[in-house]
Amino acid sequence: MGFVTPTNESVLEFEGLHLYHSGVSNCSMRVCMTLEEKRLEWTSHHLNILRKEHITPEYFGINPNGLVPTLVHDGKVIIESDDIIDYLDDRFPDPPLKPTDDGDRNDMYFWLRRATAIHLKAVKPYIYHIRVGKRMAHSQEDDEKYRSLQKNPDLLEFHRKSTNEGFSDEEIGRARTTLNDCFSEMDAMLEEHDWLAGGRFSLADIAWVPLQFTLHRLANYEFGSLGNVDDWSRRLSARNSYRDGIIKWWPPGFGSA
Numbered sequence: 001m002g003f004v005t006p007t008n009e010s011v012l013e014f015e016g017l018h019l020y021h022s023g024v025s026n027c028s029m030r031v032c033m034t035l036e037e038k039r040l041e042w043t044s045h046h047l048n049i050l051r052k053e054h055i056t057p058e059y060f061g062i063n064p065n066g067l068v069p070t071l072v073h074d075g076k077v078i079i080e081s082d083d084i085i086d087y088l089d090d091r092f093p094d095p096p097l098k099p100t101d102d103g104d105r106n107d108m109y110f111w112l113r114r115a116t117a118i119h120l121k122a123v124k125p126y127i128y129h130i131r132v133g134k135r136m137a138h139s140q141e142d143d144e145k146y147r148s149l150q151k152n153p154d155l156l157e158f159h160r161k162s163t164n165e166g167f168s169d170e171e172i173g174r175a176r177t178t179l180n181d182c183f184s185e186m187d188a189m190l191e192e193h194d195w196l197a198g199g200r201f202s203l204a205d206i207a208w209v210p211l212q213f214t215l216h217r218l219a220n221y222e223f224g225s226l227g228n229v230d231d232w233s234r235r236l237s238a239r240n241s242y243r244d245g246i247i248k249w250w251p252p253g254f255g256s257a
């Protein structure tokens with residue numbers, strides 16, 4: 001579980017559920033959807049990551065990676081979206097979002113872990129290369145500030161490439177192949193089932209639909225040839241948690257419709 005001890009101790013006083021999140025962040029969408037599925041009361045601490053509102057000593061004192069989302073529950077700080085949604089399901093089991101059957105539960109964790117594994121090496125480079133990087137103006141001062149706060153070498157490397165050097169054609173090609181492989185495999189699986197893990201909606205669907213949403217909106221990733229993924233995303237878009245967890249926070253007019 002992604003519990004951390006914050007150096008910004010102000011959050012230790014928080015009562016109830018507080019979420020640091022961003023409307024354009026697919027990782028944040030997972031947590032917002034889970035909170036909405038469970039109809040939980042929560043306090044939003046929205047950070048506009050395109051305006052770098054998360055690059056502050058105060059926020060790095062809560063999440064040492066300086067990334068969203070971060071959940072604070074009664075003063076306990078949890079980072080990493082897959083750990084947060086798993087935690088929420090354990091603490092607030094109604095309605096349950098993990099399958100009871102062992103095999104289906106393993107499938108669910110497989111998709112959760114896979115979403116995490118491809119994030120920094122495929123999802124982020126692909127989206128930043130095609131869309132976000134171009135929108136994020138940055139100065140030498142911004143870079144210095146980031147470098148003074150960020151201690152994680154992988155994230156420093158990502159920042160260097162996404163803001164200055166750019167990604168090579170090989171890196172973007174590899175990212176595209178990883179995404180194509182994941183979604184093709186998902187399409188084949190969805191031939192048999194309506195949902196990713198067993199016969200019921202679960203955290204696996206919550207982990208992946210934000211990827212489908214942001215890749216389509218921000219990077220014009222085409223799902224047209226993946227008919228089962230397309231149908232699955234339509235089923236998800238009919239849920240209230242999609243409306244209140246994703247659409248409600250998405251900046252109007254950002255990305256293609």
Ligand SMILES: N[C@@H](CCC(=O)N[C@@H](CS)C(=O)NCC(=O)O)C(=O)O
Pocket residue numbers: 024025026027028049066067068069079080081082116119
């Ligand atoms: N593995 C982390 C990844 C978090 C992450 O990369 N969040 C992105 C938004 S989806 C972010 O904070 N981006 C801002 C940045 O890289 O500075 C998780 O699943 O929570």
